[in-house]
Amino acid sequence: AQKVTQAQTEISVVEKEDVTLDCVYETRDTTYYLFWYKQPPSGELVFLIRRNSFDEQNEISGRYSWNFQKSTSSFNFTITASQVVDSAVYFCALSESTNFGNEKLTFGTGTRLTIIP
């Protein structure tokens, strides 16, 4: 069975600090997808990234970066120079199915990030 663990329940940092959100996953499949979503107070889940299990290259998108390490089953998310608008709950998710139209996401419990101005 697949499982996603986000051990950090809540994190608070002062604005402009860097912050890393941890995500550890468990799966028996060799082919899978990993996701990060942001959930602001409005409630909508905002898609941030999707990474397949064969692509271990780190990714950077503006102030966001992701570190995928298959050896440790981790897919960590770093926000550089944090801003108040980054305050939200962040979810890591795993999908094992690779058949389009048959893809179930297993979510972690989320990390509540608060950026203090």
Place this chain on the structure above:
Amino acid sequence: KAGVTQTPRYLIKTRGQQVTLSCSPISGHRSVSWYQQTPGQGLQFLFEYFSETQRNKGNFPGRFSGRQFSNSRSEMNVSTLELGDSALYLCASSPIIAEAGKFFGPGTRLTVL
């Protein structure tokens, strides 16, 4: 392009009633999935539809059902509501391109009294 839309946004029902929630995917998206979010259980998968067929189902009782129409719009129905069904119900759609992510709507917040 308009995002995923869900109606209604808020709903209050009493125990024993039934409810129908609606989801309109992003134009061109053919896969729609539903998730339940509660403080206690977090985000849990309900079911996924593609081309009007249910492709996958989560561990929920038979009171939870859904369907997808030919225009890819989807509805989910919960019958005989229980207090524990109070939750945020999120709908997500996926494009046909495999590398894209699932895009979620704003959700329907259901309160069961």
